[in-house]
């Protein structure tokens with residue numbers, strides 16, 4: 001029976017797990033490592049604009065439920081702000097603020113002419129009918145229309161949103177504007193201006209960074225083992241490309257359960273299974289394990305591909321891995337990070353690791369703007385070049401400054417942003433040191 005109340009989880013905002021507090025600490029540290037003044041921290045710590053919207057939706061039972069949504073636009077010094085929209089019960093203002101800051105850094109590391117934005121609606125979409133979901137998606141885009149646009153702020157998919165949702169959203173925007181504006185959001189279905197390769201892009205980019213990290217660490221990928229948390233767009237595509245490189249994906253999970261197979265899961269079969277709307281917990285060709293066991297497996301590569309705050313002081317203590325590839329945004333708490341760094345784990349930080357998504361979104365937007373479309377090989381080749389260049393820019397910073405990969409990634413992103421501040425005259429030389 002359909003629930004008639006739409007109660008969502010309480011905010012879990014202890015200070016050390018609040019992603020906005022986490023990202024501010026990291027910004028402060030990295031700015032000081034670059035010997036830049038606190039002026040830069042003060043300019044960058046707050047999003048330039050955060051909009052909160054009320055989203056009344058008539059539910060199938062006739063009642064009106066008023067959901068809450070947000071859009072945070074962090075910084076447009078490098079170009080229009082850009083970033084996904086998530087539908088999740090845990091969405092809150094500080095989460096979208098942090099996610100928008102990560103988007104600014106991500107685009108800066110990959111040398112994209114974009115700033116950072118992010119949006120979200122506090123909702124459990126699994127409780128909505130398709131009609132309710134469509135109405136919510138259209139209502140959300142109407143409410144944020146005054147602040148978005150192809151030269152202002154360009155949304156895209158994130159957790160629990162996908163090309164179908166993007167299709168409804170762009171249709172609503174086009175109706176309001178009176179003509180079609182394909183570059184207004186990315187991650188669209190191909191037939192209405194999406195890009196080849198966008199669906200796979202984040203996972204493909206994650207695996208490019210894993211391949212390069214494996215070279216640095218000395219892990220032979222053919223025959224190596226991996227465990228993944230989350231099997232949605234990013235997790236499943238990461239599994240697919242790891243499998244293609246000969247990596248044994250021994251364990252995966254989703255929100256409902258986790259499974260294990262010592263000799264490696266049949267990844268293509270699992271992707272086919274979950275694409276039919278089934279959950280990992282229902283897959284019978286592998287052994288069910290507990291969520292927490294996923295973190296205890298001795299594997300070469302661990303990929304968090306779900307939500308924030310999963311690698312914590314509790315879980316990191318048990319991890320026995322060589323590489324952590326942060327496919328999710330903000331999956332590691334500061335304490336979890338310290339534990340992994342002390343163990344000598346090579347961490348590919350989120351703002352580098354998962355940047356393939358926004359990179360191909362940028363390519364989609366470019367194709368929309370010129371109204372000329374590339375073949376998939378061209379998109380993938382351009383993605384490969386950007387990811388490899390981003391990876392080695394961060395590695396170089398790590399080696400020059402003798403810092404860990406996360407701080408190095410922040411430093412690469414911040415350096416570019418500060419250059420843009422200078423170029424626009426937002427800061428003068430005396431503000432910098």
Ligand SMILES: NC(=O)C1=CN([C@@H]2O[C@H](COP(=O)(O)OP(=O)(O)OC[C@H]3O[C@@H](n4cnc5c(N)ncnc54)[C@H](O)[C@@H]3O)[C@@H](O)[C@H]2O)C=CC1
Nearest residue numbers: 158159160202230231232233234254255306328329354357
């Ligand atoms: N979709 C994209 O292009 C990009 C996504 N990301 C990040 O990647 C992560 C995953 O995003 P998507 O794959 O797009 O979302 P999705 O909605 O397609 O999949 C999320 C997956 O995580 C699972 N999950 C949620 N909570 C979990 C938990 N507590 N334990 C285990 N599994 C859990 C869900 O069941 C689902 O399998 C997010 O952090 C997102 O911000 C980052 C860059 C781009």
Ligand SMILES: O=C(O)CCC(=O)C(=O)O
Nearest residue numbers: 083084156158357358361
């Ligand atoms: O594709 C995009 O524009 C944004 C993807 C995103 O939300 C992310 O990288 O976290």
